[in-house]
Amino acid sequence: MSAFLNSKLRGEPVAYVANARKLDKGRAMSVCARCHGSDILLGSTDIYRIYEPGRSREGRTNDLSEYFQQTPLEPGRSFPTVEVWADGEPKGIGMLFRSMIESRCYQEAEVRCFDCHNPHDNKQPSEPGILQASKTSNQYCTGCHENLMVEAEFHTHHESGEPGSFCYDCHMPKTLTKLATGVLETTRTHKMSSIPSPANTLRYGMDGSPNACTLCHSEETAQWSADYVQEWFGEISAQSPRGL
């Protein structure tokens, strides 16, 4: 408020604070994308530099969404932090935001960063438990995927409440790699509609295309996971979901 008054008194442009909940998803996500979605191979990185969160002053953009998918996901790209897996899935931590907008949930519905993260304290969840594979996080997913609220166990083939039965387990596996310090650290992909594909692992190996099943069942082979996915989910799903 004082900054607002100061600017007014000095006749300078006023910095507005916008209510993210009232912004459309492109504008709301741009606030976080600016730092968490580097896409630094873009020819148009200047757009990130002049970006202002919230309402723009005249001539300034505050919606970066038209740039969100400008950089192609080149399979096997090895550029640091924006690496891509051999199967074309986002891999580097710099692709965190990109992974989210690749998900059908973002493309076809309204999902926002602050659905799960407290925007004023990035160490905290927006709701207790929502950042873990838990009942709360399942409720977030089934809020839109209502059919799976009742059919969860039939869908997951894992005992309810146990690892392997939560939406995050299979659809947000830890396939984003953090800084290459020699030790492989991972965090969850934000492509929340990603589908485990042991078939791709058979093609590219776990180094080229890890899948959620084999990440947990590390003592088993990709073929073992592929056989179960085929048995449980059928022929089509055993194929690559990206059609590679």
Ligand code: HEC
């Ligand atoms: C000005 C740049 C910037 C913006 C804008 C920004 N972040 Fe961050 N964020 C960072 C940096 C740098 C870190 C790593 C340092 C840290 O852990 O605090 C970080 C860390 C995080 C973390 C991980 C915290 C942890 O250690 O567990 C989350 C979650 C996060 N940000 C979410 C968001 C969300 C959601 C938004 C949009 C509402 C957002 N950030 C906007 C720069 C930014």
Ligand code: HEC
């Ligand atoms: C705001 C609504 C919304 C939320 C929340 C949401 N989704 Fe979605 N999701 C959609 C829509 C819309 C689609 C596309 C139509 C469909 O398949 O139902 C979709 C598609 C999917 C697909 C299918 C992808 C494909 O290629 O067929 C999966 C898997 C998925 N979501 C998983 C999740 C998981 C896991 C969560 C929680 C982390 C989640 N969704 C949260 C709206 C949402």
Ligand code: HEC
């Ligand atoms: C469906 C819930 C959900 C949404 C929506 C979501 N996140 Fe996350 N995010 C998670 C989970 C789960 C983790 C992993 C937390 C953990 O392992 O402790 C995470 C981790 C992170 C981290 C930490 C990465 C690291 O270094 O370990 C950052 C940064 C982050 N999210 C930013 C964002 C941004 C930016 C958006 C919007 C583009 C976003 N998240 C949207 C669930 C979500």
Ligand code: HEC
């Ligand atoms: C054990 C792994 C696993 C768990 C846990 C899991 N899924 Fe799935 N899910 C899959 C697989 C594999 C497919 C692909 C099947 C297909 O295409 O028919 C899939 C497909 C989907 C689809 C798209 C097809 C459809 O049935 O509508 C949605 C949406 C979805 N899952 C949402 C969820 C939600 C929400 C949860 C949590 C309640 C969840 N999944 C938990 C493995 C899992």
Ligand code: HEC
């Ligand atoms: C978050 C970890 C996790 C994920 C992801 C996961 N599982 Fe499981 N799975 C478990 C646990 C825990 C059990 C029960 C303990 C056991 O028997 O190993 C189990 C049990 C099983 C079983 C029966 C026990 C056995 O070893 O024969 C099969 C088969 C199985 N999972 C296959 C899959 C497949 C296929 C996927 C991917 C669609 C998958 N799991 C994803 C953790 C996971």
